[in-house]
Amino acid sequence: MNADRKLLKARADLLLRQPFFGSLCLRMVPHEDCTCNGTWTDGKTLAYNPHFVDRISHEELQGVLAHTVMHPACQHHKRRGNRDARLWNMACDYSINWILLEAGFTLPDGFMDDEKYHGKNAEEIFTDLTRNFDQAGNPEIGKQQDGPKRIDIEYEDGKGEGNDLEAGEDDERSPTGEDGESSTEGIDSEEIEDSEGETDEEQSADPGGTGEVRDADDAESGNGESGDETDKDWLQALAQAVNLARDCGDLPGGLERFVQTMLYPKVDWRELLDRFISARARNDYAWTPPSRRHLHLGMYLPSLSTEQLPEIVLAVDTSGSIAPDELDQFATELSSILETYETTVRVLWCDLEITGEQLFSRADLPLELQAAGGGGTDFRPVFKWIEQNYIDPACLVYLSDMECGQFPEHEPDYPVLWARTGGGGYSPPFGDMIDVC
Template identity: 35%
Template sequence: MRQLTAVESRIRKARTTLLLDHPFFGTLLFRLAGKETSSVETMATDGVSLFFNPAFVDTLAASELVGVLAHEVLHPALQHHTRRGNRSPNRWNEACDYAINPLVLDAGLSLPKGVLVDKRFRGMSAERIYNLLDAEQNDKAGDKQSSRGSDDPVAPITVGGIGQVLDAPEPKFAEDKDIAEQARDWQIAVEQAQTLSKIAGKVPAGVERSLFAAAEANIDWRELLRRSWSEALPADYSWMRPNRRHLWRGLYLPGITRDGVGEIVVAVDCSGSVNARQLSLFEAEIRSILEGQRPERVHVLYFDTQVHKTDVYSYGEPICLTPAGGGGTDFRPCFHWVEEHQVPAQMVVFLTDLHGTLPEEEPDYPVIWASTGSLRASFGQVVPMRAA
């Protein structure tokens, strides 16, 4: 049996400390196989292996090593290794570290000096933090990350980084698990670790909220908005347009008819709760949806505690959102405006963070809340845009 090196012994001792004192982190950490390497400056994980540079480990005090290991295992626990997409590896690592480090510190663990912590990002998902970071950080050395599953990994170099996240390895053989399977395995492991830590009475502060935010960030808000929109609009069945999906089977079933809808109301919260990027993304998606739905008329309301401005677009006119206002938020004036102007609204769609006063009674038309915040509404369908 091979004798452990001094660094390996320190890591084993730190793993044991986590398992006893912080079972959530400790249980998950045993899923990662330790691999010594000099190709990463600090530590890195792809959700399968824990790569560590012995020179870096030697710089850490015992308590800091425990904290860095907890930091590292949070990357796959929050699915950071499967959620990067086409984002810059370097900037993605920054965003992930900003999301993780407060959780480690709130759990009473120690981290080395100079780690990435910013109170602006507390409670945010890595996706939202990524979008808020300065675009100038996008083109640094870490953008040349090695491909998935490399035997000699190259982790992005991040100022203040102590443990990087690599993409989950692509399967090389038929028996290997694909990315989706790896993500599911970690989800199950996290649920089991949560159960174990609850039994021990040692659930780390803020982790459950971050796990929820991570799951929500995986939802494509565009698809959810389209689905909610489609479900809310009236449709009818007609034998004049048979359902072509079933014709090949000799079944003549009625098809759905959508010859355009009536009037739609889009309400934009101008209290400062929606940033320029979110406004632009929302506008582009609304335009795309409207092209397919062909509404007779679209009313756009700009409001805070009152409706400051309205625009009307007829069928075929592309909408252009130009916010006006500022201050608090009260949703009731929007519903009053619809009633006072006798608009036969097929639907009202809000772009807001949902921080405001809602009417006591639900209107008799569908309401969709494209929400940039974390609140829930007492009625209507909430489409989370927090990661946008």
């Protein structure tokens, strides 16, 4: 079987066996590259050396594909900055390989895994790895180990495992410069023209041999920094892949935690709610009193009198998943918003349909939310109700456990914030999400 057909079969089997990884893999365009040692990606391209593909098993190839797509899923192609490309790849490998092993993948010999790095991000691991380099920039190396080759640095506490591979060599011995692009320095020209997939690993920017990450193609020349802080297309693809995987079965625990970290970083939900709603406030100005900042110049200008906020719609999932104390917490935060802004809050209670409606203003403080309804969950009726009643809200806040995949087909014109309880459920196809806990 030639490399192209073998790669095609591996991608198809990956989609059937692990739909999360398979759906992400289909986002990238395969490209044959005989100058690389194995595979690499910049978030758009899935480049591969056909000799490398022919040499590894079908199971190992699926593991390499899953490993390679995890790099852009983790935004590794956007986060390197001016860090050493080879050491950055090592750190990225340590941050994701344990997740792949937990998910049941087989990786080629030489993959990097160390329990001390489980659950840590690439930046933390990179910092720890750099502590093990001497003043000349050379790492301390352990002894060759029997069995599957693992390329680890011997740590200062003496607990690391490793072999005589000198990770993090100078640029003279590395095929990548700071910009992450291939370099021919120090490598035989015939090998560059058609590498057999067995280039000296000391020279490779992928010392683990499981798939290299290169900077996104919008990186600024010379320093590896990307033009955007995040690749929003990949974050959206990540959310879609999660929903697909959940429809087919549960995600492995490590992968579940990874997704939560990438899509929903831990910030106090009260701060996020206040920040989300405050961004929709409109300033209102009045001539009495005038702005004191300009009086000494003889200029009479209006001053800021109040901050006004158009109507907020709060939708509450009444399927029985929202506990009374969670409802009380949310009522307290909404009361604070009504104290700050001259606005109204329209509460829609919904399960499979709209089961109740309440309208609150500052005169109704403090808010007391009383659930109405119960049963199943469908998110679509709320959006349909807003449209049919010609409501133009400043934003919609939807309080739910997200244990429902019935979302509207189209994103509305107004901002949507999903306030999730319980920490599980589906990822929304649009809007922002915070965890209420």
